[in-house]
Amino acid sequence: MLLEHDRVVLTAPIESDGLMPGDVGTIVHVYRHAMAYEVEFLMLDGTTVCVATVPPTSMRPITSRDLTHARPLEYVGT
Numbered sequence: 001m002l003l004e005h006d007r008v009v010l011t012a013p014i015e016s017d018g019l020m021p022g023d024v025g026t027i028v029h030v031y032r033h034a035m036a037y038e039v040e041f042l043m044l045d046g047t048t049v050c051v052a053t054v055p056p057t058s059m060r061p062i063t064s065r066d067l068t069h070a071r072p073l074e075y076v077g078t
Contacts, residue, residue, distance in 0.1 A: 002027055002030065003030065004027050005026060005028075006026070006027045007026050007027075007062045008024070008025055008026075008027060008037075008039060008054075008059040008060060008061055008062065009021075009022060009023070009024055009059060009060050009062055009066060010022065010024075010054070010058060010059050011057075011058055011059055011060055012057075012058040012059075014054070014058075017041070017049065017050040017052055018049075018073050018074050019049075019052065024041075024066075025039035025040055025041040025042075025052075026039065026040050027039055028040045028051060034056060035055075035056075036054065036056070037054050037055075037056065038054075039051070049073060
């Protein structure tokens with residue numbers, strides 16, 4: 001079960017915010033019955049890109065086999 005403050009990896013894009021599978025975020029809120037999660041995505045300097053509502057089918061918990069990777073963000077939502 002995923003909890004607040006867990007880090008997660010996107011498995012599906014969130015095109016409206018320029019997020020791609022593999023992007024890492026932190027859960028900041030769990031909706032009732034874990035039907036969805038509010039996930040905060042940050043730039044490496046700590047700037048918030050967005051807080052997005054993500055269904056559990058579009059993310060997974062991080063594992064000890066995951067490698068952090070940097071990429072430029074093409075679009076930052078307003």
